[in-house]
Amino acid sequence: MINNQWYAILPSKAVKKEAVVSVKRLNQELVLFRNRDGELGCVVDQCTHRGAALSRGKLQGECLQCPFHGLEFNPQGHCTFVPANGRASTADLSRFNVKAYGVRESHGIIYLWYGEPEKQTGELPFFDGDIDDSFVCSEIEDHWPTHYSRCIENQLDVIHLPFVHHNTIGRGNKTLVNGPKIEFVPGGLVTSANNETDVGQTPKAADDCVIKATYLKFLFPNIWMNHISEATKVIIYFAPVDDENTILYLRFYCRSTRLRPVNALIAWFGKFGNRLIERQDRRVVITQKPKASAFISKENLLSGDxxxxxxxxxxxELKRRK
Structure with a gap:
């Protein structure tokens, strides 16, 4: 994983008010909870007293209560009460504190800060310049038994289109890959497919290509967008579970008409298109070895890569940064 990053890990709707949710993310067993004021907390799913899973507990006031001996923890992971000591106790409870992760929400997504708390930034990765409140969206999720890096790379791969998606978005047998052109943006990169049917011509160099109106944008560490048109976009955030599993959350955004109910209906149907296409990818990507990719590897890459x-x-570079 890349340290000191905001990872998109879960839809906000997955953690309802006064709810407790157990998830595994970034190789950690976590529990997320939202108290009656709507404040979101995320702590390691293990009580520091006797090791029980806090996700089996319940909310008690503003805190998460351990199901075993009733210790209570606030959203910052601080132990606020040990019932066995009594309410009159003045003992220091800090030794019972559990590790907490910073969490924030935006655009209906829960982000988790993975890294040093003092380096936490205020900016969450999202496509604010491309998507606004005029869009409506639908969302589906799918589990891929592979590392999140492989899932992301698949969405940046323009070579695979005529083979994996020969009967959907890769129709036309455009196997020759020009470029592709790549531009760097703050926090990520932009590219687009510029493929052609092979009739014996030489592929164009990246410098001779352009970023098309339909383009791909990726922001580190784990969120991607397919800018299909000004009215239609697809976003995926790739939630790392562990080194061999990833949950993909796919959103279809639409503002094709002036009527939000109609746009919502289009988006609802769009999610089934998302499902069809990503399942074509999944069938192949989960076979790649090793599970995680690396900058230095034994793979024989092409210019189209x-x-x-x-x-x-x-x-x-981000992984090496201190």
Whole structure:
């Protein structure tokens, strides 16, 4: 994983008010809870007293109560009460504190800060310049038994389109890959497919290509967008579970008409298109070995793999950064 990043990990709707939710993310067993004021907390799912799973507990006032001996923890992971000591106790409870992760919400997504708390930034990765409140969206999720880096690279791969998606978005047998052109933006990169039917011509170099109106944008560490048109976009955030599993959350955004109910209906049907296409990808990507990709590897890459290479390079640099 890349340290000191905001990872999109879960839809906000997955943690309702006064609810307790157990998830595994970033190789950690976590429990998320939302108290009656709507404040969101995320702590390691293990009580520091006797090791019980806090996700089996319940909310008690503003705090999460351990199901075993009733210790209570606030959203910051601080132990606020040990019933066995009594309410009159003045003992220092800090030794019972549980590790907490910073969490924030935006655009209906829960983000988790993975890294040093003092380095936490205020900016969450999202496509604010591309998506606003005029859009409506639908969302589905799917589990891929592979590392999140492989899932992301698949969405930056323009070579696979005529083979994996030969009867959907890759129709036309455009197997020759021009470029592709890559541009760097704050926090990520932009690219687009510029493929052609092979009739014996030489592929164009990246410098001779352009970013098309339909383009791909990726922001580190784990959120991607397919800008299909000004009215239609697809977003995926790739929630890392562990080194061999990822949950993909796919959103179809629409503002094709002036009527939100109609747009909502289009988006609802759009999610089934998302499902069809991502399942075509999934069938192949989960077979890749090793599960996680790396900047330095034994793979024999092509010039058309440029976006994947740049993703790996930047990811490697971010992982090395102190």
């Amino acid at each position: 440029g976006p994947v290479i740049q993703y790996r390079r930047i990811r490697d």
